[in-house]
Amino acid sequence: DVKVTQSSRYLVKRTGEKVFLECVQDMDHENMFWYRQDPGLGLRLIYFSYDVKMKEKGDIPEGYSVSREKKERFSLILESASTNQTSMYLCASRGQGANEQYFGPGTRLTVT
């Protein structure tokens, strides 16, 4: 079974802090994705990566950056956390040529 893990289930950070959210998948998938989920807005794509060191902006990249130094790991970085980045963050992966995305359990981030 594909497993996607995220470093934290719950995280509380202060405004202005630098925040790292880590995602690891164990199925050698080429494609990895970061979404944020907010009530009434569904899932919105922040960034995705289709290969090591490659990244593409999604629909809402502002205030975020990503890093993919190894195939199995995709990190989301909040350079200077703000209260409007309080949200549920979901990581997903997908194999090349495949259709289904596999999701991690999510990280609920609160910025105070």
Add this chain to the structure above:
Amino acid sequence: SQQGEEDPQALSIQEGENATMNCSYKTSINNLQWYRQNSGRGLVHLILIRSNEREKHSGRLRVTLDTSKKSSSLLITASRAADTASYFCATDAQGAQKLVFGQGTRLTINP
């Protein structure tokens, strides 16, 4: 921007009844997928229907796709309390590398 739009936003039914959720989208697609999300958890893939298919079944799930109307429906038959979750449609647009998710339907099954 969100392409998939689910309807209704929330649905509450009695255990044993059938639940129907609808999804509309805007552009041409390769396939449409449905995912389930239990409260506070990640999404789980349920079923995929390709653009050249009209109907697909998997257990108690039945999905239809009408490309002329750019819409899909997910039917869950003989609902159970464990079906309580949010359900999302996601479209895999032609030429795109990413899925576009709708806002979801919150389904509650009352015992």
